[in-house]
Amino acid sequence: MIKNLTILGSTGSIGVQALDVARLLGFEIKALTSNVRIDILENQIREFRPSYAAVADPAKAEELKIKVADTDTEILPGREGVLECARLEADCVLNSLVGIAGLEPTAQAILAGSNIALANKETMVTGGDLINRLARENSVSILPVDSEHSAIFQSLQGCRDKKQIKKLILTASGGPFFGKTAQELENVTAEQALKHPNWSMGAKITIDSATMMNKGLEIIEAVRLFGIPEDRVEVLVHRQSIVHSLVEYNDNSVIAQLGVPDMRIPIQYALTYPDRFESPVKELDLAQAATLTFSKPDCETFRCMELCREALRRGGLYTASVNAANEKANELFRSGKIRFSQIAQAVEASLEYPAGADDYTLGDIIELDREIREKTEAMLK
Numbered sequence: 001m002i003k004n005l006t007i008l009g010s011t012g013s014i015g016v017q018a019l020d021v022a023r024l025l026g027f028e029i030k031a032l033t034s035n036v037r038i039d040i041l042e043n044q045i046r047e048f049r050p051s052y053a054a055v056a057d058p059a060k061a062e063e064l065k066i067k068v069a070d071t072d073t074e075i076l077p078g079r080e081g082v083l084e085c086a087r088l089e090a091d092c093v094l095n096s097l098v099g100i101a102g103l104e105p106t107a108q109a110i111l112a113g114s115n116i117a118l119a120n121k122e123t124m125v126t127g128g129d130l131i132n133r134l135a136r137e138n139s140v141s142i143l144p145v146d147s148e149h150s151a152i153f154q155s156l157q158g159c160r161d162k163k164q165i166k167k168l169i170l171t172a173s174g175g176p177f178f179g180k181t182a183q184e185l186e187n188v189t190a191e192q193a194l195k196h197p198n199w200s201m202g203a204k205i206t207i208d209s210a211t212m213m214n215k216g217l218e219i220i221e222a223v224r225l226f227g228i229p230e231d232r233v234e235v236l237v238h239r240q241s242i243v244h245s246l247v248e249y250n251d252n253s254v255i256a257q258l259g260v261p262d263m264r265i266p267i268q269y270a271l272t273y274p275d276r277f278e279s280p281v282k283e284l285d286l287a288q289a290a291t292l293t294f295s296k297p298d299c300e301t302f303r304c305m306e307l308c309r310e311a312l313r314r315g316g317l318y319t320a321s322v323n324a325a326n327e328k329a330n331e332l333f334r335s336g337k338i339r340f341s342q343i344a345q346a347v348e349a350s351l352e353y354p355a356g357a358d359d360y361t362l363g364d365i366i367e368l369d370r371e372i373r374e375k376t377e378a379m380l381k
């Protein structure tokens, strides 16, 4: 059981809920990092008294330094400050950064020998093979925080041989645009896309949920976390978000994890694995839920899932390409600069760019990410 913890991205949705869990279980906080929300970070510093805190924006870091001058917490500025926090020796580093910005901090934390509770799915999407190799070499565990992957991880407990797994089944809520046609989606706004039916999450992932790119990224994440080939990872639409994912074994027995949609369950399991502790999360009342529904996803309207599968089949860094195009297009859609359908177009176009080399470094991934972002922006202008 861990005693201390660093949280990268502590003022976001996952970070705040992780601190709820930390408060309850009495974990010591080594370091906290935030992008810009220093008012929240200040309160967190006063409550949890970490040794270090980093703010990615150097000007905001300076502002925070003055605010918390009366505490013992040292403020580290900029991206380098975030990386320094990732490198601190800790029992566990919970990475809840958004996007490829999480890749390098995950690598640094692994090199420092800390176990990883991974909420940043883009780490595995962009650099999964390399991250898995680093984790093996440094005897570090990567524990999933993403609710579907936590459900699969929980459903795999007791599985002694991966050969007995027939398939992984990721559930998907379908997002706010479930049931809509491509034509109906032409004129949807970012405001409409930001209304998720079941989960309260950050803006980037909520848009990813509306395009179902999120599920595409999660297929890639599942392949890399569990070492199961792409054609044995299925997606099942389940509107109620109560069955969080399932594993089908070779005897056709299906094991699933269920619970109310509250991220504190998967966060806590990643931090206490293999043990379980009481949780403030509501009990699941299946009689009240009454009906659980399941259906096949509409992969023609929501094309991003298939594009992510294509990236996986091509190998190399194609998964980093689709991720880069999506991050850029997602951002442009949120600021009202492009239409909803252009997100999938950008993801598709990124596959044109050669990225098949198998022998790559962290620097290659970051360079490719930059190039694809530039091309995506130029294409969408």
Ligand code: MN3
Pocket: 146, 147, 148, 218
């Ligand atoms: Mn998820």
